[in-house]
Amino acid sequence: MATVKGGSSKDGKGKKPHKNKPTSKKYSHYSGATKxxxxxxxxxxxxxxxxxxTRLYCGKCHYTEFTDKS
Ligand SMILES: [Zn+2]
Incomplete structure (x- = not known):
């Protein structure tokens, strides 16, 4: 790989402007007082x-809670 290193490239392929990403989905559950x-x-x-x-599932400990509404 003998290509040009470094960020200053004229074709604009270098550093991307920082965009504020929305925070992870997890934290969207915290927004508002609605739990x-x-x-x-x-x-x-x-x-x-x-x-x-039909169920709630924890991906971490594999806890499963069934929500059978019938
Ligand atoms: Zn868990």
């Missing part, structure tokens, strides 16, 4: 359960 998402009883607050059709 709709269930947290994992094993992992504690901060670990939200994934909302599936």
């Amino acid at each position: 709709k998402k269930k947290t994992c009883p094993r992992c504690g607050p901060g670990n939200f359960l994934a909302d599936h059709k």
Whole structure:
């Protein structure tokens, strides 16, 4: 690889301007006072359960809570 190193390139392929990315999905659950998402009883607050059709699932400790509404 004998290509030109360094950030100053004229074709604009160097550094990208920093964009403010939206924070991780996890933290979107915190926004507002609405605590709709269930947290994992094993992992504690901060670990939200994934909302599936019939169950809530913790990807960390594999805790599963069934939400059978029938
Ligand atoms: Zn868990």
